[in-house]
Amino acid sequence: MERYIDEVKRNLQTIAAKLTEQAREWYPEATIRFATVSYRDHDKDIQYERTGLPDKLCVAVQPFSEDASIIENSLASLKAASGDDFAEAVEDALSILPELPWNPVAAKCVIWIGDACCHGWVKKVKSSGPLQTLKGLDFFPEGCPCGVVWEDALDGCRTMGIHIAACHTLPSTKNMSAVQKSLICVNRLFFNKVADRTSGRYIPLTDAKLLPMITLNHALTVLDVMRLQEAVALVAVSRGADLGQIAHVTGRQGFIHKIINELGYKTRKSVSDGKSLRLSFEEVTLQDINDAVTGMRKFMRACLARPCEEPVGQAEELLHLFIAAIDILTLQ
Numbered sequence: 312m313e314r315y316i317d318e319v320k321r322n323l324q325t326i327a328a329k330l331t332e333q334a335r336e337w338y339p340e341a342t343i344r345f346a347t348v349s350y351r352d353h354d355k356d357i358q359y360e361r362t363g364l365p366d367k368l369c370v371a372v373q374p375f376s377e378d379a380s381i382i383e384n385s386l387a388s389l390k391a392a393s394g395d396d397f398a399e400a401v402e403d404a405l406s407i408l409p410e411l412p413w414n415p416v417a418a419k420c421v422i423w424i425g426d427a428c429c430h431g432w433v434k435k436v437k438s439s440g441p442l443q444t445l446k447g448l449d450f451f452p453e454g455c456p457c458g459v460v461w462e463d464a465l466d467g468c469r470t471m472g473i474h475i476a477a478c479h480t481l482p483s484t485k486n487m488s489a490v491q492k493s494l495i496c497v498n499r500l501f502f503n504k505v506a507d508r509t510s511g512r513y514i515p516l517t518d519a520k521l522l523p524m525i526t527l528n529h530a531l532t533v534l535d536v537m538r539l540q541e542a543v544a545l546v547a548v549s550r551g552a553d554l555g556q557i558a559h560v561t562g563r564q565g566f567i568h569k570i571i572n573e574l575g576y577k578t579r580k581s582v583s584d585g586k587s588l589r590l591s592f593e594e595v596t597l598q599d600i601n602d603a604v605t606g607m608r609k610f611m612r613a614c615l616a617r618p619c620e621e622p623v624g625q626a627e628e629l630l631h632l633f634i635a636a637i638d639i640l641t642l643q
């Protein structure tokens with residue numbers, strides 16, 4: 312794990328500079344903020360209370376900062392270590408993500424680097440194969456001893472529009488036993504689940520050198536998701552009269568889809584062949600339009616759920632634009 316942490320640390324300044332440059336092409340005022348959430352496992356000798364809150368002893372947060380060197384320093388103190396069992400307190404770290412002070416208007420992405428699933432997952436999936444009788448895989452087989460529910464944490468991320476790239480670090484499969492291979496499958500299922508539930512990506516990782524590129528690509532594709540939402544909203548508002556003539560919601564989305572493609576709009580998709588990564592520009596699909604409308608709703612909910620922190624500036628403009636667009640797209 313250390314080589315992955317080192318690779319991120321070495322390249323963070325470059326990633327920050329490239330992201331800022333790219334984001335400012337579209338949003339001149341854009342700033343990039345980083346935070347880290349690091350975790351270790353629960354202690355099997357402690358009697359935990361099921362408070363539903365994460366274990367303070369096994370999760371550490373370096374708050375958001377525009378200064379990449381602060382994040383580099385926080386990474387410098389990280390030491391990779393594995394617990395006594397196979398599962399880790401991943402659920403506690405995931406539950407922190409929606410609680411971070413995200414800017415509602417920002418493109419929100421998380422790069423999760425790990426090699427193990429959360430507590431409770433092994434029991435859920437090891438119904439067959441060589442793992443069935445194996446003991447000691449998970450000291451908390453019923454799930455987090457603090458009562459943190461990973462599904463709730465991911466629902467929180469999805470509601471906030473946080474997209475997780477689940478980077479599953481893999482050992483070499485040479486001379487690997489059947490049990491080890493089964494364990495990797497168990498983890499793969501969990502990493503996929505995390506990516507699917509947050510509209511993120513599952514990324515199997517054997518080469519640490521790919522990590523900076525993965526981080527950059529993931530952030531850019533998430534930024535594209537936001538840009539598409541804005542483009543869809545602008546088309547909806549400017550073509551409100553035409554859309555008013557279309558009776559069904561699906562028909563209206565189809566109309567928007569046609570206009571967006573006529574405008575030559577493309578979105579980036581990160582393409583990987585396992586050894587290398589590149590970004591390809593692809594035509595916007597009807598599903599992308601549907602996702603953009605869902606994303607607009609999430610954005611509106613995120614803004615409105617924080618009445619104490621009124622959205623200002625660009626967030627307020629976007630909020631009004633999205634409210635108008637959703638009205639046009641959904642009114643019968």
Ligand SMILES: [Zn+2]
Binds near residue numbers: 353400454
């Ligand atoms: Zn836990």
